[in-house]
Amino acid sequence: MEVLVPFDAQDPNSRLAPVLTPEERRAFAAEMLGDVLDALAATDADPTVLATGPVECPVPVAVDDRPLTAAVNARLDAAEAPLAVVMADLALATPVALERLFGTVGDVVLAPGRGGGTNALVVRHPEFRVDYHGASVRDHRETAAEVGASTAEVDSFRLATDVDDPADLVEVLLHSEGRAARWLADAGFELVTGDGRVRTEREG
Amino acid sequence: MEVLVPFDAQDPNSRLAPVLTPEERRAFAAEMLGDVLDALAATDADPTVLATGPVECPVPVAVDDRPLTAAVNARLDAAEAPLAVVMADLALATPVALERLFGTVGDVVLAPGRGGGTNALVVRHPEFRVDYHGASVRDHRETAAEVGASTAEVDSFRLATDVDDPADLVEVLLHSEGRAARWLADAGFELVTGDGRVRTEREG
Numbered sequence: 276m277e278v279l280v281p282f283d284a285q286d287p288n289s290r291l292a293p294v295l296t297p298e299e300r301r302a303f304a305a306e307m308l309g310d311v312l313d314a315l316a317a318t319d320a321d322p323t324v325l326a327t328g329p330v331e332c333p334v335p336v337a338v339d340d341r342p343l344t345a346a347v348n349a350r351l352d353a354a355e356a357p358l359a360v361v362m363a364d365l366a367l368a369t370p371v372a373l374e375r376l377f378g379t380v381g382d383v384v385l386a387p388g389r390g391g392g393t394n395a396l397v398v399r400h401p402e403f404r405v406d407y408h409g410a411s412v413r414d415h416r417e418t419a420a421e422v423g424a425s426t427a428e429v430d431s432f433r434l435a436t437d438v439d440d441p442a443d444l445v446e447v448l449l450h451s452e453g454r455a456a457r458w459l460a461d462a463g464f465e466l467v468t469g470d471g472r473v474r475t476e477r478e479g
Numbered sequence: 480m481e482v483l484v485p486f487d488a489q490d491p492n493s494r495l496a497p498v499l500t501p502e503e504r505r506a507f508a509a510e511m512l513g514d515v516l517d518a519l520a521a522t523d524a525d526p527t528v529l530a531t532g533p534v535e536c537p538v539p540v541a542v543d544d545r546p547l548t549a550a551v552n553a554r555l556d557a558a559e560a561p562l563a564v565v566m567a568d569l570a571l572a573t574p575v576a577l578e579r580l581f582g583t584v585g586d587v588v589l590a591p592g593r594g595g596g597t598n599a600l601v602v603r604h605p606e607f608r609v610d611y612h613g614a615s616v617r618d619h620r621e622t623a624a625e626v627g628a629s630t631a632e633v634d635s636f637r638l639a640t641d642v643d644d645p646a647d648l649v650e651v652l653l654h655s656e657g658r659a660a661r662w663l664a665d666a667g668f669e670l671v672t673g674d675g676r677v678r679t680e681r682e683g
Contacts, residue, residue, distance in 0.1 A: 372634055387636065389593070390646070391653055391670070391677035409672030415655055415670075430576055432591065432639035442594070449595055449617055466615030473595035 276322040276377045276397070279350055281343055282308055284328035294441045294477070299462070306454040307366040307438060308332065313440050313453065315361070315368035318377065324363070332395065348404045357399040365394055366455040367433040367448050375457040376434065381427030383419040386434040387412040400424035444475045480581045480601070482524040483554055485547055486512055486567040488532035497644045498681070503666065510658040511570040511642060512536065517657065519565070520583065521574035528567075529554065552608045561603040569598055570651050570659040571637040580638065585631030587623040590638040591616040598641050604628035648679045 286297070287304035295303060308324070312334060319398045324336045325346055339346040346358055360379060361368070376386055376395055383403050388394035391410035393396035398405075402422040407416050419426045436446050439457070447456050448466050490501070491508035499507060512528070516538060519526045528540045529550055543550040551564055563581060565572070580590055587607050588640055592598035595614035602609075606626040610618050623630045640650050642659070651660050652670050667682035 369634075387654065389636075389640075390649060391672070410653060410670055411678045413670075430573075430635050430637050432593075432636045433634050435636035435639070436593075445594060450591065451616060466614055466617075468595070474612045 276318075276320050276334050277354070277356060278315060278359040278361055279324040280308065280311055280315070280322055280348060280361050280363050282324050282326045282330060288364060288439050289437045291441060294444070294475075303455060303458055303462075304364065305330075306458040308363045310366045310451065310453040310455050311361060311363055311368050314368040314370050318373050320373065320377065321361070322361075323330055344405055344407045347407075350360065351398060351404055354398070357397060359395065359397045360405070361395040362388075362437055364438045365436065366432060366438045366453065367436045367450050368393050369433055372429075372431045372433040375431060376429045379427050379429055382424035383415065383426045384429060385412055385415055385426060386429045386431055388437050389435050392437060395429075395434050402452045412447045442472075442474070445473050448475065449473075480524050480563050481549065481558070482519060482526045482563040482565055483529045484512065484515055484519070484526055484538075484565050484567050485551060486528050486530045486534060488530045488534050492568060492643050495642045495645060496614055498648070498679075507659060507662055508568065508571075509534075510662040512567045513569055514570045514655065514657040514659050515565060515572050516579055518572040518574050522577050522609075524563070524577065524581065528539045528563075548609055548611045551611075555602060555608055558602070561601060562597065563601045564609070565599040566641055568591075568642045569638060569640065570642045570657065571640045571654050573637055576633075576635045576637040579635060583631050583633055586628035587619065587630045588633060589616055589619055589630060590633045592641050593639050596641060599633075599638050606644060646676075646678070649677050652679065653677075 288300050291300050295337045296456040297316055322334045324330055324332055326336050326338055327340050330336050382400035385393055386395035391412055393411040393415050403424050438447055467474050467476045492504050495504050526538045528534055528536055530540050530542055531544050534540050588601040589597055590599035595616055597615040597619050598643035607623055607628050620630055642651055668679045671678050671680045
């Protein structure tokens with residue numbers, strides 16, 4: 276399975292700005308990308324990082340500085356085989372979760388993200404195109420129906436958890452021992468449990 | 480599989496107070512309970528609602544006004560067979576997701592909730608007891624290890640989504656056509672997509 280991993284090389288995970296400096300966000304995003312590539316490496320995926328600028332990583336990088344939707348659709352235009360798209364901030368992704376995605380039957384297979392996003396998908400229909408704006412999982416269901424593509428969804432908490440909000444750091448510390456989790460621990464983040472929801476605090 | 484569904488009959492889903500009156504919260508919570516019971520009815524589960532007070536519903540109700548942890552552990556003390564616990568605010572639960580939970584091998588099978596909770600679990604070990612305070616999924620892993628129980632986790636977005644925060648209403652409208660989703664639509668809630676995250680608004 277060919278897999279695109281879109282990656283913002285300039286200003287990644289901007290919603291983490293309240294808790295990380297721009298430089299830290301770039302470093303943390305690179306660790307999350309590393310986690311996603313580690314998980315993909317344990318599957319039969321053939322990944323390409325689709326980046327807005329140069330990135331150092333162990334798989335091929337295609338640079339396209341257009342917005343996400345246009346850059347992905349250009350690859351769908353050119354695709355001659357099934358193509359998967361897996362977001363780079365899925366720090367909880369595991370080989371098992373990704374294999375469930377790749378192995379699910381359907382012309383379009385969606386892994387919904389929390390809040391209406393589409394965190395990962397597989398496209399096996401020549402006319403389907405993405406639109407990541409708004410409630411994209413709903414729009415992708417409708418687009419698939421319009422072009423006559425069958426759809427299926429993968430029910431995965433790990434794939435639903437894109438780490439782009441300070442509250443999401445809790446999930447990384449609770450459910451991963453990978454690169455991003457180690458980076459957070461090294462940066463002083465730790466879990467705090469009190470009377471309300473679990474949260475993270477940073478030493479220092 | 481015997482399944483307990485704990486339900487707060489007095490002040491359910493208190494974090495929804497910013498968007499629902501106390502009376503509306505009780506009505507919405509009853510609809511979510513209905514969704515969970517509908518999903519369980521399509522499995523081979525044998526459900527009991529473990530409520531803090533009287534509830535009208537189509538399955539047996541056991542009333543226990545103690546806090547959640549004490550009430551569940553009293554049932555575990557008395558259990559002679561595997562016992563599952565499924566929270567009543569899992570409005571996105573489906574028979575397939577619940578069957579994945581019940582069918583997973585392990586002395587203790589955990590379905591993590593977002594933010595460190597334990598939204599559902601199966602207990603097949605005589606010494607394991609729950610503690611829902613704090614980051615319970617982490618604590619339950621540790622407790623299982625302490626009593627020598629094997630653990631497994633179910634990776635499900637549907638089971639990870641307990642609807643107890645205004646932001647969670649988005650998930651109900653996007654991923655369910657059940658009782659709670661219809662209640663929200665009838666109450667005037669609809670999805671709003673803009674430049675940021677998808678959210679709900681209520682017609683006024």
